[in-house]
Amino acid sequence: MHDITQRVEILCQQARQGARALARSSGAMRNQALTTMADTLLARSDDLQTHNQRDLANAEKNGLSAAMVDRLRLTEARIRDMADGLRQVVALPDPVGEITEMRTRPNGLRVGRMRMPLGVIGIIYESRPNVTADAAGLCIKSGNAIILRGGSEAFYSNQAIAACLGAGLAAAGLPEEAIRFIDTTDRAAVGALLRSDRYVDVIIPRGGKELISRIMAESHIPVIKHLDGICHVFVDRSADPVMAEAVVFNSKMQRTGVCNAAETLLIHQDIAASFLPMMAKRLVAAGCELRGCPETQRILAGSVPVTPATAQDWDTEHLAAILSVRVVATMTAALEHIEAHASRHTEVILTRDHARAMRFLQEVDSSAVMVNASSRFNDGFQFGLGAEMGISTDKLHVRGPVGLEGLTSLKYIVLGDGQLRQ
C-alpha cells in the first residue's frame, strides 16, 4: 500500500516535469509526436494483438460477458482506427498560445488572454483500450502531460499502447515522462492518484456511473465529468409532426447505449392525441418499450403496449430501447419536469414557434440545448471540435463535449512600457 502510493507519486512528479517541457514545445513537435505514435501503433499491430490476447484470456477466465470481451478486443481495424484518430488530432489547429481579447487600457497597458495547457491530466478509464491513445492524443496536442490509469481487464493492451505513445514522444524529442502509465492493477493506485493534488491539475474519468461517483467522492483534485445522460425531447404543440417523429425516433433509437440518447419524451397535451399514436407505433415496431404516464396510457390504450411509468423511470438513464413518455399540460410543465429530472446533458424542443424556441434555449440549463435536432448531435465530432474526451455536465470550466479547448485555460497577459499603479 505504502509502496504503491510512493510509486504513483513518482509517476505524478515525472508527469509534472514532462508538462513543463511540453509547455515549452512547439505545436510542430507535438504534431510530430502524434504522427509517430500513429505510425508506431500500426508498425506494432501484431505485437499489440499478442498483448491483447493476454487480456482476452483473462477476461474469459474471469467470466466477462461476450459484450465486454468484444469491447476489449484489439483487431487490426481497431488499431488502424486509433492511428487514424491520432492523425485527425494532428490536423486540428494548435490551441496553445492563442491570444484573445487583447485590448488597450486608458493608461496604454495592453491586457489580453493567452490559452495555456492545464498541466497534468489524470485519466481514469475502463474497458476499451483505444481510450489510451485517444486521450493521450488530445492531451499531448494541447500541451498537457497525462497519467493513464486504465481498467485492470485491459492492462496488457493499455501498457503496450502506452509504450507506442512513449516512442512517439521520444522520436519527436519530447520527454517520455509526459505520458505516464500506472503499471499496477492495484486499486490503491487510484486513491493515490486522486490524492496527488500537488502534481495533477485535473482528473477526467471515463467509465460507468459507479466509477465516476467513487472518483467524485474521493478526489482532492478537480474532476471534469458527466455522471449520466437523462436527455429529454419535448414535442411542443406547434411541432411539425413529421419532423418531430423523425427526430424523436433518431434521438432514442439511432443508438440506445449512449449518453446523448433520449430517455424521456415530453409531449404537449394539445398535440398528444394526434402525435402520440403514430410515434408510439413506430417506436414499438422498432422494439422500443414505452413507459407512460396515465394520460399516455389512456391515449395509447388498445393500440400498443405501454408499461405504467414509475416515479423512478423519470430519473433513470435506461441506456436501452426504453422510453419514458409523459403528456404535459403546458410548456412550463415541460420545463419544470426537465428542471427536476434532467441530468443537464442534452435537451431538445421540437417547435415551429420562434418565441417558444427562444424560451427553451434560454431557460433550459443543460450542456447542450437544441431546437429541432436530434439529441444524438451532442458530440465533439458533430459539433466540429474534431475529437472529444467525453461530455461534461459540470457547470464550471467546460460544458458539453470536451475538446482541445476544454483541456486548456486562459491566463491574463499584460504588455506595458513601465506603467505604475496610482
Added chain:
Amino acid sequence: MHDITQRVEILCQQARQGARALARSSGAMRNQALTTMADTLLARSDDLQTHNQRDLANAEKNGLSAAMVDRLRLTEARIRDMADGLRQVVALPDPVGEITEMRTRPNGLRVGRMRMPLGVIGIIYESRPNVTADAAGLCIKSGNAIILRGGSEAFYSNQAIAACLGAGLAAAGLPEEAIRFIDTTDRAAVGALLRSDRYVDVIIPRGGKELISRIMAESHIPVIKHLDGICHVFVDRSADPVMAEAVVFNSKMQRTGVCNAAETLLIHQDIAASFLPMMAKRLVAAGCELRGCPETQRILAGSVPVTPATAQDWDTEHLAAILSVRVVATMTAALEHIEAHASRHTEVILTRDHARAMRFLQEVDSSAVMVNASSRFNDGFQFGLGAEMGISTDKLHVRGPVGLEGLTSLKYIVLGDGQLRQ
C-alpha cells in the same frame, strides 16, 4: 447542530428557487434591483450605522485590534461607496444570454454557445461588511442567486445590508430568495453550506489563508479561490534600469498588504551590480526590509542592511514591507525559481529584449503574466472588467480577476430544421 444543518439546507433550497426565477429575468429587471439596492443603502444609512455599532461594541469587548475594528466600521462615506459600487455594476453590459461562436455545420445545423449564470453561489467571507453588497451586486447582475455567510464579527452589519439588498430584489419584482443570508454565527453553518452540493454550484471564499484552506479541505462543492499571492518581479539583464526601479518599487510598495504586491525580486546577474544598489537604497529609504541571497548580501554589503534570506522566505507571502531578493545566473534560473515558488498569481518581467519577453509570457503559468508593468495591475478594475469578486489562482474555469464573466459559463445551443444523426 441538526437544526442548523436543516436551516442552512432550507436557505440553499430557497436560493435554488430564486436562481430559477433569476434565470428567466431580464437584464433590465436585474439592473433595477441593483439600483434600488443602492438607493436603499443610502436611505437606511443611519440604520446601518446603528447596527454596525453593535458589531463595533462586540469587537472592542472581544479585544479586536484597532486595524480590525477600523475595517469593520461603516461610515457614511463607506456606505456611499457600497452604493456607488452597485451603480457601477449596473453600468456594465449584461453577460447573460450572450451568444458566441455560432457556426453552421455541413449538415446545416447551427452550433454555438450561450452564456448562462452558474446558478447558486455561496460566498464565505470575513470582516469587511462591504463584501455583502459587492458580492451580491455581481452575482445578481450575472443572474446568480447568492448565499452569504459573513464573519461573526460583522454579523449585525451584514444582516442589515442584506435586508437592503432584499428590498431591492422585491422592488424589481424579483424573488427575495435570490439573496439568502445565513442568520446564525454558529460555525456549523459553514460545514452545512459546504455539503449543500445539491443546491449550490460554486463556493467563493474571501478571507485569510486559514479560512480558504479549511474551505478547500471541507467543501463538496467546486471552489473558486486564491490561496496566496507570492508574486515575482524578474529584472532581466536587458531591463531599462530607470523603468525597472519604478516598476519594482511600485509592485512592492504602492500597497503592501495586498495579494498582487511583489514578494520576491529576481535579478539577472549581469545587471545586479549596477541595478541592485540604487534599487535597494530606494526601497530601504521607504522602510522596506530586504531579505537577500548570498550574492545580494555581497553586492549590498556596507550600503544598506540586508537580512539573510531563509529557505522559507522564498515561499512566504509577507503582506508587508519586506522583499526577498535573489540574484540569478540566467533567465532559465529565474523561470525555475518561479516554477518552484510562485503561487501562480502574478509574475512580471522587466526587459527590452522581445524574445525574452515572449518566452516569459509563454512559459510562466500564472493568472497574470506581465511585461514591463507593475504587478499591482492584476485587478478587475485595472483590467477593465468593471468589478471583481477576487482573483483566482485556480487553473480551471477562471484565472485572474473574477468578474461577471467568471460567474457564468457557456452551454452549447443548437438550431436545426430536423437534422438526424446518420
